[in-house]
């Protein structure tokens with residue numbers, strides 16, 4: 001943040017000029033209000049109707065719609081200086097369309113292609129709003145920017161630091177995976193702008209004493225369609241319920257939601273729907289060259305290897321659908337040494353590792369294997385040359401975001417999509433969504449097979465690579481089975497034996513699924529099926545997958561955006577949970593934990609100690625207050641019913657565990673008894689001895705080594 005000018009007089013002058021500037025800005029905002037009648041700058045009156053307002057009408061523009069440079073915008077000098085310093089002089093389409101509206105305080109649904117500068121389109125209004133309101137660090141949280149992934153939140157925070165360079169606000173990055181949550185709790189109340197992931201924000205709302213968002217001015221949802229989808233539903237609802245209704249809300253994404261229900265949840269007020277590239281002939285960046293290659297499943301690894309070998313001087317981002325696949329391909333290829341640095345990124349990595357990989361990737365030619373955790377928003381300094389999708393994305397939106405990691409802003413980029421013959425319908429969907437993609441056949445002559453090399457690797461590393469390969473195989477099948485679009489993703493059409501052989505596996509893992517579609521012919525290990533695990537816990541909270549990161553739900557789970565939603569699995573579609581039996585038991589045990597419901601606020605006493613819910617009730621209710629006492633009884637009753645329900649559900653497992661525990665206890669007691677008897681016999685034998693210390697009879701005992709006078 002900027003240092004104050006040295007002289008007192010200069011400081012005073014500066015303050016006065018700023019006050020004047022704010023007055024001008026505020027009067028401009030006033031003049032932009034719809035009820036300002038004959039003012040030529042005013043927008044037409046907004047119809048009062050549904051929560052989504054003028055969603056489908058043509059966007060309206062103020063007089064600033066024609067401006068192209070940031071300098072012409074009615075924004076503070078501090079922001080202009082910061083933008084100039086960061087070399088941002090001219091606005092992109094989405095910035096030109098949305099900034100005049102956003103600066104007026106309107107709610108916005110902004111849609112524009114990937115890499116078109118949506119971040120600045122919401123960061124500038126956030127900073128400007130607080131500047132105009134003369135927000136101070138003591139005023140608390142004024143703006144919240146929510147991003148679906150930690151890396152994206154960190155990237156947005158960097159942009160905020162640039163734009164807010166000369167302002168005096170305090171801002172904080174609140175993301176999961178950081179150990180310093182206690183430090184965060186101490187500081188969060190002094191922050192004006194929060195850039196966060198949904199899970200961490202809710203954690204602070206629930207657990208941080210006196211965390212207060214009641215003065216919130218602007219709420220931003222970056223990648224809004226992702227944050228509004230089922231995976232984050234509970235968390236987002238809990239967050240929204242704790243925010244004031246009177247606020248400005250900005251939603252941005254390359255694939256914007258128009259769902260009325262979604263928007264109603266956010267209580268938007270007559271939002272402007274600004275989709276700047278809706279009429280464009282293509283939905284993806286103009287400088288992006290897109291290709292699809294038809295590759296049978298069992299040739300995908302060979303094809304990927306051959307591709308990497310042919311592009312040793314490029315930065316290649318490779319998408320695979322599950323964490324285990326990412327790990328397997330990364331570990332196996334690393335051992336095969338292709339001649340280019342390899343990295344991997346997935347949700348189960350430690351936070352430092354994730355951030356390190358993310359920031360190192362663009363430094364030199366390298367290959368980054370990733371799950372969909374890297375598919376949205378990440379800029380990689382415009383350095384990605386190729387995006388390779390080894391596994392077909394689950395829908396068109398996912399495709400757009402993945403390929404959008406290259407060809408950002410004005411830079412060029414190329415993408416390749418590997419499609420199995422059974423997935424060719426995807427091409428029609430892409431075509432219908434205005435995505436120009438050229439489909440070519442693979443040139444098998446240039447293919448460099450690696451299956452035999454992989455086989456020998458699996459023999460050489462049976463403890464690591466072999467297990468990983470099996471898991472990769474299984475989680476891939478599971479991901480295919482979980483996809484909703486059964487027209488494209490049909491697990492029964494997959495050549496399982498050939499696929500398993502291509503990974504170097506000695507035999508195809510035998511799989512049993514609930515609909516019995518995935519039976520492989522060769523007998524191998526049998527992976528039993530369990531019910532899908534629906535959620536995982538972090539600090540007692542249900543965290544949406546991307547926040548803990550995708551796949552934190554279940555160790556074996558697919559690291560895929562949509563598959564791991566808490567509520568995303570259709571009822572009746574039983575999904576095989578291919579976990580070995582022993583692990584299944586461990587997971588079942590976890591289910592016994594009684595969850596703290598999402599968004600349950602912890603209450604603190606005067607010294608900031610958490611108070612248990614019953615203690616709180618007992619403290620606030622007087623015996624003379626029969627109605628409240630009834631309420632209390634009701635609440636207690638409900639709580640006990642819930643616990644009973646939970647216990648009932650876990651009864652069979654409990655019985656087995658109990659049985660095992662009893663057996664173990666009995667065995668230990670028996671051993672103890674026999675040892676005591678043995679000791680007594682010895683005591684009897686030795687009771688005649690006159691020495692205080694006696695030579696040990698058990699010469700083999702390590703402690704005494706049979707020495708005289710040493711107690712055994």
Ligand SMILES: Nc1ncnc2c1ncn2[C@@H]1O[C@H](COP(=O)(O)OP(=O)(O)OP(=O)(O)O)[C@@H](O)[C@H]1O
Pocket residue numbers: 087088089090091092095112113114115116117118119120253254376377378379381382404408409
């Ligand atoms: N006005 C501008 N002038 C020059 N460069 C810009 C401008 N606005 C944004 N950029 C650059 O364009 C790149 C993409 O911007 P940004 O990450 O905001 O895109 P996006 O639309 O949010 O993409 P995605 O949909 O993938 O999240 C960034 O490197 C950013 O620095």
